[in-house]
Amino acid sequence: MTETLDRLGHLALFADLSRPQQEAIVHTYDEEVFPEGQRVLRQGLSGANLYIVLDGEATIVIDGSERARLGQGEFFGEVSALLGEAPTADVVAASSLRCLVVPGHEVRSFLVAYPHVAVRMLESEARRLATTLRWLG
Amino acid sequence: MARVDERPFPPGDYPVVVVGSGPGGLQTSYSLRRLGVEHAAISQDEAPGGMFRRFPVFQRLLSWTKPDAPAERGTREYEWYDHNSLLGDEQAHQATVPPLMDRAFFVPSRPEMQAGLESFADKAAVDFRYGCRWESTRREGDDLVLTTSDGDYRCRFAVFALGVTDPWKSPIRGIEHVPHYAETRAPEDYRGKRVFVIGKRNSGFELADGLEPWARQVVLGSPRPVSTVILAFSTVRARYMQPLEDHQLGGGTLAVDAAIEAIEPAGDGFRIHAEGTTRPGRIDFEVDEVIAATGFRTPLRDLTELGVATVGQGRIPALTPYWESATAPGVFFAGNASQGAAGLRKHGVAASSPAVYGFRYNARVLARHVAERLGRTVPRDRVAHDEIVPYLLRELTRAPELWAQKSYLARVVKSDGGSEIAPLADWVDRPDAGSVAVAVEMNDEGAIYPAVYVAREGDVQEHLLPPDHCNDFEGDEYRRELTDLL
Numbered sequence: 353m354t355e356t357l358d359r360l361g362h363l364a365l366f367a368d369l370s371r372p373q374q375e376a377i378v379h380t381y382d383e384e385v386f387p388e389g390q391r392v393l394r395q396g397l398s399g400a401n402l403y404i405v406l407d408g409e410a411t412i413v414i415d416g417s418e419r420a421r422l423g424q425g426e427f428f429g430e431v432s433a434l435l436g437e438a439p440t441a442d443v444v445a446a447s448s449l450r451c452l453v454v455p456g457h458e459v460r461s462f463l464v465a466y467p468h469v470a471v472r473m474l475e476s477e478a479r480r481l482a483t484t485l486r487w488l489g
Numbered sequence: 490m491a492r493v494d495e496r497p498f499p500p501g502d503y504p505v506v507v508v509g510s511g512p513g514g515l516q517t518s519y520s521l522r523r524l525g526v527e528h529a530a531i532s533q534d535e536a537p538g539g540m541f542r543r544f545p546v547f548q549r550l551l552s553w554t555k556p557d558a559p560a561e562r563g564t565r566e567y568e569w570y571d572h573n574s575l576l577g578d579e580q581a582h583q584a585t586v587p588p589l590m591d592r593a594f595f596v597p598s599r600p601e602m603q604a605g606l607e608s609f610a611d612k613a614a615v616d617f618r619y620g621c622r623w624e625s626t627r628r629e630g631d632d633l634v635l636t637t638s639d640g641d642y643r644c645r646f647a648v649f650a651l652g653v654t655d656p657w658k659s660p661i662r663g664i665e666h667v668p669h670y671a672e673t674r675a676p677e678d679y680r681g682k683r684v685f686v687i688g689k690r691n692s693g694f695e696l697a698d699g700l701e702p703w704a705r706q707v708v709l710g711s712p713r714p715v716s717t718v719i720l721a722f723s724t725v726r727a728r729y730m731q732p733l734e735d736h737q738l739g740g741g742t743l744a745v746d747a748a749i750e751a752i753e754p755a756g757d758g759f760r761i762h763a764e765g766t767t768r769p770g771r772i773d774f775e776v777d778e779v780i781a782a783t784g785f786r787t788p789l790r791d792l793t794e795l796g797v798a799t800v801g802q803g804r805i806p807a808l809t810p811y812w813e814s815a816t817a818p819g820v821f822f823a824g825n826a827s828q829g830a831a832g833l834r835k836h837g838v839a840a841s842s843p844a845v846y847g848f849r850y851n852a853r854v855l856a857r858h859v860a861e862r863l864g865r866t867v868p869r870d871r872v873a874h875d876e877i878v879p880y881l882l883r884e885l886t887r888a889p890e891l892w893a894q895k896s897y898l899a900r901v902v903k904s905d906g907g908s909e910i911a912p913l914a915d916w917v918d919r920p921d922a923g924s925v926a927v928a929v930e931m932n933d934e935g936a937i938y939p940a941v942y943v944a945r946e947g948d949v950q951e952h953l954l955p956p957d958h959c960n961d962f963e964g965d966e967y968r969r970e971l972t973d974l975l
Contacts, residue, residue, distance in 0.1 A: 354659075354803065355803060356803075372712065372747075372748035372764040376712035376713060376746070376748060376766035376767075378802065379711060379712040380712070382800065382831065382839075383800040383801065383802075384807070384834075385800055385816065387809065387815045390809075390815075390918075391918050394917060396949070396950070397833070397951050398835065398953065399833070399835030399896075399930070400835075401834060401837060448798070448816055455834070455836065455837020456836060456837060456933070457837060457933030
């Protein structure tokens with residue numbers, strides 16, 4: 353078993369998948385490591401991808417101000433990938449950051465191939481929406 | 490009396506040490522020297538060539554060199570048609586591979602490639618200390634110290650051009666019973682046999698292609714499906730598509746998407762236990778031979794203990810856009826391992842850094858970057874203000890760097906007219922105000938188009954221009970659009 357497979361296997365996002373399915377994901381999608389301070393997602397640049405945090409932390413920055421922090425098992429880039437639009441925020445590595453990268457144009461087929469992951473992502477999106485609604489009042 | 494060692498670069502203090510004499514090391518050393526950067530170049534081998542002194546197994550490269558092409562040999566334009574020669578700053582150092590090809594194919598054989606690299610080292614007088622094996626690495630203050638078979642080298646920066654050359658096997662139960670790709674025997678040894686190849690990337694398909702004339706049946710298996718829709722997204726170069734086509738026609742050859750769970754010796758052969766990935770379900774195979782075409786890794790030795798993080802299941806160093814370790818400052822990588830820098834990865838398109846035609850440009854940019862980190866001033870070509878638009882359009886249409894390294898390398902022109910090739914991912918994060926960068930890009934539908942990035946007051950605006958049927962971006966429409974943008 354590789355370290356990557358081990359990391360992925362411990363994330364709630366992939367908890368419903370079989371070991372061969374997790375292995376297929378590790379073989380199919382690349383990992384990337386970003387040093388602290390490196391931009392991962394760039395506001396306004398097209399062709400962005402979906403990033404799933406395997407290790408470390410990232411911050412969401414809009415027009416220079418920090419809006420949220422993401423940790424292990426969380427993800428970003430899904431909105432721009434699914435809508436085919438450039439990201440509306442920067443995401444910056446807040447520490448040494450290791451992510452799994454799903455190319456933007458493959459996100460739809462990735463979610464169709466792994467519906468359990470899609471449901472877990474939807475739950476996470478619902479929580480984010482609920483937080484936003486509470487914040488709006 | 491002891492024999493005097495006439496080899497260059499004895500152990501000692503150098504600003505930079507380059508390790509490895511494959512194409513990545515040769516190009517880096519050559520480019521550093523052209524910039525006047527003192528460095529030691531060491532190699533455990535006895536002669537230049539690196540992995541091409543042995544691989545590929547079937548002795549034929551994947552990437553093209555057209556001995557006769559629309560551009561003349563020895564010109565920058567000819568690099569477009571010659572993906573295997575290294576880059577020379579003088580005509581005599583360019584295009585060293587094509588004169589050595591017998592033209593049986595338009596891709597060189599392994600010996601032709603090796604001879605081409607030796608010819609480059611000879612003509613350009615790229616010296617290495619051969620027979621000097623790097624053994625370990627440590628930090629002392631701001632310096633790195635490389636211990637070798639000949640003694641210690643102290644340096645500010647080390648550039649490791651080690652290739653991705655250590656055979657790597659996936660952690661599958663029973664894999665110790667089967668040989669790696671690197672241990673493949675002569676094809677006639679597989680006559681009449683059922684052969685299972687683990688892996689569906691280039692080395693797997695190369696084996697399948699080479700074994701087809703001899704084996705009774707070839708089965709390729711790995712968890713990842715092969716995407717052939719767009720070559721830039723494919724794990725297999727077009728040269729080895731034949732076994733995949735055979736699979737689609739039905740019959741002997743199979744390409745199966747399955748996670749291999751165990752390899753079990755059974756009689757004179759093996760039993761493979763697998764679980765389907767694209768389509769779930771158990772699959773078992775009885776075969777005579779198994780070969781693990783599961784790839785290679787960079788021989789990092791103790792660099793991970795120095796803090797070098799890896800990607801690709803521990804096989805490749807994780808790098809910044811200028812090919813410095815993302816986690817161990819001062820440790821750079823050239824050659825095939827420069828694929829550890831993914832760049833912007835726009836639309837999922839990867840850089841061409843695993844291939845000579847991609848990493849030769851990386852090495853030249855890396856040398857300039859290292860020179861500047863050492864405090865050297867590297868002069869830039871200047872572009873007159875009224876020439877910037879035609880210059881950028883010409884670069885977009887003809888620059889081999891931009892076409893080889895789509896959305897990775899960009900042509901940058903600064904506000905003072907200074908021009909350079911630079912990694913786009915670095916430039917977009919720290920652009921000089923008033924500078925502009927252009928890159929050739931490809932979207933998820935395979936359309937190739939020019940991208941223009943304009944820096945204004947710390948912000949970068951992206952503008953995508955339309956594709957052209959003939960990839961000619963020098964026409965009036967492009968001239969008008971770019972003039973408006975700038």
